[in-house]
Amino acid sequence: MQRASLLFAMAALLLARPATCQTSKNPDVACAGCHKEIYDRYEQTPMARGSGPALDGLGSFVPGGFRHAPSSVDYRVFLRDSDVWLTYNRDTQPSLHGELKLVYFIGSNQRGRTFLYQQDHRWFQAPINYYSRKALWDMAPGFGAVTSMPSPLPIDANCLHCHTTGVQTALPQARNRYAGAPFLQSGIGCVSCHGDPAAHLATQGHAPIVNPDKLAASRRDSTCLQCHLEGDAAVFRANTSPADFRPGDDLDRYAVYFVKAATQSGGGRAASQYEALLRSACKAGVSGKPGAGDKLTCTTCHDPHSTPTATERVAFYRAKCLTCHTGTAMATQHHPEQQDCATCHMPTRNTIDVSHNQSTDHNIQRNPATANLRFASLSESTELIPVGNTTVTDRDLGLAYAQLAERGDRASGQKALALLTQAEAAGQTDTPVHVQLGFLNQRSGNAARAREEYEAALKADPYEPTALGNLAVLDAANGRTVEAIQLLERVIDADPIQTAAGLNLALIQCRLGDKQKALATLQTLSRFAPDNPQLHTFLATGSYAGQRCTLQ
Numbered sequence: 001m002q003r004a005s006l007l008f009a010m011a012a013l014l015l016a017r018p019a020t021c022q023t024s025k026n027p028d029v030a031c032a033g034c035h036k037e038i039y040d041r042y043e044q045t046p047m048a049r050g051s052g053p054a055l056d057g058l059g060s061f062v063p064g065g066f067r068h069a070p071s072s073v074d075y076r077v078f079l080r081d082s083d084v085w086l087t088y089n090r091d092t093q094p095s096l097h098g099e100l101k102l103v104y105f106i107g108s109n110q111r112g113r114t115f116l117y118q119q120d121h122r123w124f125q126a127p128i129n130y131y132s133r134k135a136l137w138d139m140a141p142g143f144g145a146v147t148s149m150p151s152p153l154p155i156d157a158n159c160l161h162c163h164t165t166g167v168q169t170a171l172p173q174a175r176n177r178y179a180g181a182p183f184l185q186s187g188i189g190c191v192s193c194h195g196d197p198a199a200h201l202a203t204q205g206h207a208p209i210v211n212p213d214k215l216a217a218s219r220r221d222s223t224c225l226q227c228h229l230e231g232d233a234a235v236f237r238a239n240t241s242p243a244d245f246r247p248g249d250d251l252d253r254y255a256v257y258f259v260k261a262a263t264q265s266g267g268g269r270a271a272s273q274y275e276a277l278l279r280s281a282c283k284a285g286v287s288g289k290p291g292a293g294d295k296l297t298c299t300t301c302h303d304p305h306s307t308p309t310a311t312e313r314v315a316f317y318r319a320k321c322l323t324c325h326t327g328t329a330m331a332t333q334h335h336p337e338q339q340d341c342a343t344c345h346m347p348t349r350n351t352i353d354v355s356h357n358q359s360t361d362h363n364i365q366r367n368p369a370t371a372n373l374r375f376a377s378l379s380e381s382t383e384l385i386p387v388g389n390t391t392v393t394d395r396d397l398g399l400a401y402a403q404l405a406e407r408g409d410r411a412s413g414q415k416a417l418a419l420l421t422q423a424e425a426a427g428q429t430d431t432p433v434h435v436q437l438g439f440l441n442q443r444s445g446n447a448a449r450a451r452e453e454y455e456a457a458l459k460a461d462p463y464e465p466t467a468l469g470n471l472a473v474l475d476a477a478n479g480r481t482v483e484a485i486q487l488l489e490r491v492i493d494a495d496p497i498q499t500a501a502g503l504n505l506a507l508i509q510c511r512l513g514d515k516q517k518a519l520a521t522l523q524t525l526s527r528f529a530p531d532n533p534q535l536h537t538f539l540a541t542g543s544y545a546g547q548r549c550t551l552q
Contacts, residue, residue: 046108052186057105149531162227165189222251231257233400276363394423510549
């Protein structure tokens with residue numbers, strides 16, 4: 001086989017990026033002994049209802065389903081033997097039939113819910129969601145126009161961190177593979193904001209426990225921001241993860257978030273309220289002095305232990321506004337016909353990352369723009385600035401620009417390469433730096449440097465899929481077919497949802513004459529991604545990435 005044709009067939013890897021158990025009894029009942037009123041109110045909040053067994057999450061919307069016109073797939077959710085099942089069917093070619101047992105739900109149903117299923121100890125998000133505000137099933141965000149059933153959507157610890165409690169550590173082979181249950185407690189438990197209660201409980205409440213309101217401003221805010229901050233790019237500090245955060249810590253120790261400099265309204269993300277709040281006059285402080293707005297925090301307006309009812313909401317939040325905007329004139333003469341302050345000063349806008357959803361604009365303004373009730377475009381700028389008062393290194397900023405480069409921004413790729421090269425020279429190196437430098441150098445044509453970086457990444461993490469896959473591309477380009485096969489087999493053995501790697505492996509196996517191995521590889525892929533168009537084409541015609549090798 002010619003090197004050029006093998007390299008061409010494998011080129012897709014260069015762009016590929018590393019994308020029944022039940023939870024235990026709610027341990028928060030131990031807190032209810034002394035805090036029963038708070039406990040009872042909290043159990044009705046969206047945070048407390050943020051996740052749980054799938055059966056508990058169905059509520060009144062079973063049976064249900066829909067036909068997705070672009071892909072011609074019929075999805076149905078139903079009960080069978082006290083379990084929740086999702087079926088997917090398409091009778092036209094290529095035909096598609098299968099079912100998934102849904103084990104957990106994620107989401108409070110205030111906006112909607114998604115569901116998780118398990119396959120070979122790996123956890124995935126279902127391809128469809130339930131959107132409660134419109135009372136309908138539809139595709140998961142971002143998949144409305146796809147012409148095939150989406151490939152598996154892996155769920156990792158950082159996703160679970162903001163919806164569950166007691167998130168477990170993933171096994172090294174894959175970010176969504178766990179030895180048992182991926183989390184131990186449904187919803188956001190008391191420990192998520194107040195820390196480990198063991199000593200407090202053992203001393204009948206005499207030992208201290210974290211009270212976020214009594215912390216310094218940055219650590220107080222971090223309690224909420226561990227989940228309610230997203231950014232256009234998020235970078236974990238070296239050797240850390242947001243899942244390592246504990247109440248009382250400063251989130252800055254674990255992660256830094258970046259936004260595009262020209263974004264004026266906090267972007268269109270459903271979880272970007274804090275970014276917008278930082279721009280508001282309320283948070284900046286009327287005096288404009290540094291720290292003048294530290295008094296304002298999420299809990300100034302939101303009670304984390306309860307949610308006002310629909311009939312209470314307007315009066316509840318108006319009272320919050322009037323604690324600062326005092327005076328009889330403000331209370332009685334400022335638009336007395338409109339008691340809902342948020343209608344004018346915090347308008348509801350359509351989000352761009354969650355279908356069928358809206359979000360309140362937390363950039364509190366005197367005269368907010370209302371002509372276009374959509375958030376600003378996220379493509380306005382490629383200059384990144386960190387959110388809040390935080391110190392960033394060349395590593396942090398370089399990794400942030402690398403995330404924009406992965407989305408196709410070549411200018412950001414050049415910035416990332418320069419910054420990460422400087423970071424490496426200064427000793428700011430870890431696996432993400434090596435992987436991104438390998439990717440950026442490989443894309444720039446510096447194969448020797450790319451190889452060095454991938455090998456350094458694999459020395460630290462032998463299962464890193466991007467390093468394994470792209471190192472295989474380099475081996476193939478140099479005629480090292482055996483080495484390329486070994487690397488690709490390591491990828492698929494560890495994580496069979498790496499479809500690009502598997503397709504390239506099958507093509508090599510087929511071209512070397514081992515068609516049975518090629519078929520076995522494709523069958524492994526089809527168990528996880530049964531409707532992958534490239535997989536269908538390869539099985540039907542033997543064609544992949546401009547190459548042809550019949551399998552029969």
